Amino acid sequence: GAGACAKSEDSDTPAAGGAPASAGAQVVQSAAPGAATCTLEQFGGSKVDLKTAKIGFSQSEKEANPFRIAETQSIKDEAAKLGIPTGNLLTTNANSQFNKQISDVEQMIDSGVRLLVIAPLNSDGWDSVFAKAAAKKVPIITIDRKINATPCRDYLTFIGSNFEEQGKRAADKLAAALGNKGQVAILLGAPGNNVTTLRTKGFKDQIAKVAPDIKLVFEQTGQFSREEGQKVTEQLLQSKSDINGIYAENDEMGLGAEVALKGAGKKAGDVKIVSIDGTKGAVQGIADGWFSAVIESNPRFGPLAFQTATKFFNGEPIPADIIISDREYDESNAKTDLASAY
Amino acid sequence: MTTETVAIRPRLKNWLPAYGVYAAIVLLVLYNVAFTPNFLAWSNLRIQLIQVAPVVIVALGMALVIGTEGIDLSVGSVMALAAALIPLYLGYGVLAAILVSLLAGVLVGLVNGTLVARVGLQPIVATLALFVGGRGLALVISGGRLKDIRNDDLIFLGSGDFLGLPMLVWIAALLVLVVAFVVRRTVFGRRLLAIGGNRPATELAGVPVKRVLITVYVLCSVLASIAGLLAVARIQSSDASAVGLLIELSAITAVVVGGTPLTGGRVRVLGTVAGALLMQLVVATMIKHNLPSSSTEMVQAAIILIAVYAARERKSR
């Protein structure tokens, strides 16, 4: 139950605004007291020295959007910082092909990695990987997307955001911006994607709860891409010209919507946009008045992932879920915190 | 043996293949007029035209290639390459950036054309290599990063108006006219069709077949790179990983639904435009009625089948 321990309302994360080096670093929300933990002993592996062991990182999608670029870079940077030789960090990229990711990871296990950091493309479908990893006692840390399996047996822990929670927070922000009424459109992510599913669920649930007067009149996939987001919004504006708010499940689609709104002659603020990710472009959009708010999904997993692994191999207990506290941007902090956007 | 009636009867029979796609458009428009609010508003029609323009431009090139009994899978990658190059050269001015991206199109076309015409690869295989590798190259060039475009001149091409019509639509319309003219009135056009009809015969007739084929692939790639730079201009950013994704399938669909046979020897330019428009209207209709993407895909499948079934050449055997 990741959702149980999330406290979402206040965004007073200890902003690291001053020091640019650590700008936007991930912060762990708070480990729920009494939640299940996992130790090296429970897991059943042996101690590994990260400085000499082979480590595998499996990226799911091409490093072609800010989130993925920042995520991969963060892992590599942290490894370098810890003095791990480049040859010891194997990285693979599944190019959005799930089967490739499975075989990528299996091949890394075969090649003797002692720790796996995985950014999964999909939450289900990891059976064969777990079987293989379990046989060799390789701990798996999944980042950004959770895998539907048993922690401490199938994998070690999950570090990341709570996507459903992100959807809820976006709903809160949009409801507030609209004064709890109006017509809202959802730009869905790629169909079948867990992120899409959870961000949609969280958003819809929360809207129903906090602002039942808001009508969800339109939901179409924008494939997480700017171009599709723009196209769909253009169609939307023609058939539902009285739309008041747009919830974009990532920043790119939100930015596409912004271009479409401009093209349709709308002024900044006519239609409120709320999106998720926290990229520079979207945060800048808040400053320009097009976006009402952006919920962050922090991709800088490197430090936390390696910290967790180190602790684990030192015998410390590791919580089953390490939920990071995503910040959020709105007009109050968009200008000042622009530097911590990625 | 052949009389006047003989010549006329097949023409009547050919009505459906030739004009079926237009009839389908009319039906769809009528449906929308009845059931979709605001459909006939100029702003809506305008959006449909803008959205269909890049597909039309790519499909024009595809139609030429298909006319030679070929196919070009690499068009999406060419769009990505063009998109990736633009921000790199925008510093030297819009014209420089446009020229460089068109040049990329020329180069890709030369590679494709050479593989098809000189090496003798099957077009689908020859262009598969650049379909895979081209986008990789684009991502290498762009460093994988999406770049915002702030150049007003370029953005004007994507979102500006000229005499009440979007620039995109002007450009697409102009290219349609040019391609139609090339196909109907030029030596190159006739040769292209002859190659599609019977390549060895055309070769023996002394037509420089290889040169014509290479030119066709170059034209197709150049049209794709134009579409790529217009896509950049329109979304005001360059995203080599997303631009032109799967457009080869849309383009082929437009060409075939428009009545151009995959077996070559014939090119229907206006039909291609209509094919693209039909598919655009289908998607728009589904979106406007807020139907899920699964049903959009199934309806598209059905329309492709119906259109091609109506247009198929009946084997008299």
Next chain:
Amino acid sequence: MALLEVLDVSKEFPGVRALDGVSFTLRPGEVHALVGENGAGKSTLIKVLTGVHQPDGGELRYRDEPARFATPMDAQRAGISTIYQEVNLIPLMSVAHNLFLGREPRTRLGLLDEARMHREAGEILRRYGVTTDVRRQLGTLALGAQQMVALARAVMIDAKVVIMDEPTSSLEPREVETLFGVIRDLHAQGIGIVYVSHRLDELYRICDTVTILRDGRVVHTGELAALERIRLVSLMLGRDMSAVRREGFTGFAGEHATAADAAPVLEVTGLSSRRRLHDISFAVRPGEVVGLGGLLGAGRSETIKAIGGAYPVDSGRVAVGGRELKRPTTVRAVRAGIATQPEDRKAEGIVAGLSVRENIALAVLPRLSRFGLVSDRRIDEIVRTYMDRLQIKASGPDQRVGDLSGGNQQKVLLARLLATRPRILLLDEPTRGIDVGAKAEVQSLVDELAGEGLGVVLVSSDAEELIEGADRVVVLRDGAVVGELRGDDVTTEALLQTIAAAAEGETPDDH
């Protein structure tokens, strides 16, 4: 007693009534000739008999019972076996597999019995004079051998009726004799044979009965021996006998007037190409028709194509009017004035999907255009000129060439060649598979063109045509020149003797 019979059968294709109330009877042990001009409906009748086409009206009776064949397989199972006009085998499959396709012997497990297939295939083919490795791809065999495989395939099954649509058009003389031997055998076994050919000599040699089709109707049927040759032709053409008698059988007039000392318009020197051509040299003077003789597979087609730039050569030179063609390609050859008419009209000649107009203009588009833009007026002019001159029968310049009859397709192809205003015409089997009328027209055209000073190279498997048409015959074998006949030596006997002598590797006797 009739073996196979159709009564009042009609078949219509879009725009053409291919068969119009045709009745036809085949008796056991009869060799029945089916003749008619191109497009008369012979192939269509055969296809109706064998289940390829379903008749629009009329009745089909087989062994005195009404029959209906839905597919060629049905007909085959019933005992009707067919060799179609174009070799209809699978070039990429092995000889043995072609022979047994669809009725392969199987082992007890239901799998194909390859060993048995190869063994039997070898045995069967030997009877037809084909001794090749049966595992070879069929496409690598010479056309004649392929045709023999098709024949073996047709006769192999327990056939009651064997239908042959122009079986000899790609056979060499020796193979023709083998074929006739087979036909005599079948005849003796009481098997009915339908035999289609444009070669009248053959018909008179082996056929008992004849049915003549014209424009989809039967115009005559009866005993062949009783029908005078000239009357047969006049019935086929629908012209009176006197006209046929006046114009003769071939359209060739005789010797062409060429100045013996005129500079050659075409010089071929030492032409060699990997494996197929070896040091071929000859020259053609303006107004001269030089024949290329030899058996099938002798390399005549390759020679023609090599000169026309369509076949890669390793060494040798081709000069037109004294100017050498550097690195010959089809483009350069056409530009230098060489026009090539390929052997395979459908595959390499016409563009079936385009109109008569486009086909004729194809090679000369640059001349008929300005700045790359075509001028319809100029094209129409030239198209009209050639349609008139060659008497091309089409509903108009916009008709699809694929819809024309074979003879007219050939004329369209010739029109395309002539439109380039060539200095040299390379003709590979210009009259293959076209009917008597069209054949004579094409032949007299060749004469006429030579008379206008063109150099012509003529390849023909029809010895008569070669002898009457050519002033000189260069004989090839295995891709090399083995002899040359000139003047009075240009006779059928001399030709056959040269070929035969060369085949035995010795110089033929002086005579």
Next chain:
Amino acid sequence: MTPIVSDPEAPAAAVAADVRRAERTDRVVGLVQRQGAPAVLIAVVLVAAASFPNFRSFDNAATVLVAAAPLALIALGMTFVIITGGIDLSVGSLYVLGGVVSAYASQWGLLPAFLAPLIVCGLVGVLNGILIAYTGMAPFIVTLAALLGARGLMRAISDEGSTTYLVRSDAFRRFGTGSFLGIGYPVWLVVAVFAVGMILLARTRFGHAVHAVGGSEDAAALMGIAVRRTKVRVYVLSGLLAGLAGAINAAKLGSGVTVLGIGLELDAIAAVVIGGTLLTGGAGTITGTIAGVLLLGVIQNMINQVGNVPSSYQQLISGAFLAVVVVAQTYLARLRRVT
């Protein structure tokens, strides 16, 4: 006048020498060309084994094989289709659809988990086949429509792809992840299916009919081959194999993942072409296809062995590799053809 006869000995001798040389070249070139893909595969494997110690490990080989299993099945079906001169673009979608259906059906046990996807995908294959064989529509277009339609269907039954059915049958799950002699069950299944496929293609009337239809459709019809039925059968076979591939993948992953299979049809075509099967139809080998599939897998494995090749370079390498192999194949084939 005497017929002028050039010395008949000279050309005869030259011909004989020429022919001998030609035959020798033919044999060598022919062998390399027929076995081109296996030859390249062996070369690549040797290079990889020399460069990457880990490549040589048994585990790594087993992983590569298991990973290649679904593509292998799909490429097998594609081989049959391509030999008839057709193409099947719908296999990627059918693969995903098959996986989803299989995972769903696994609640009723192992057998339904295999049968349900076979039925569903086989039916789409029937539809493809009938449309292609009986209406004369181009295979490219029919199967392109099926690609869209099958994906739409898959999304429709999985709540727009957001519902992932988990595999409920333990036996089925064990089939996906278990192994015999250290090699996963899926690989054994694939080996068995390929053995059947080889027999089917080379030693049955159906296989000969497939070749005949691709070699010349008209001739095949005149020789009494049931052309249409043969075509329908190959598309059904292709659909069935795509469904089976989906099923074994679902068993391996333990769920009916919906985000798979984009572009898989092109991988399969590439594998078949690398294997030396002509896209024009009429000729092709299954050993070539196996080699083609494994080549793609090994190249990917090598990239992973290097360990940190950026994703964009990976695509670039794959594209370049594809071009090189196909061009090499074509030149070899051409050498052979000039006889």
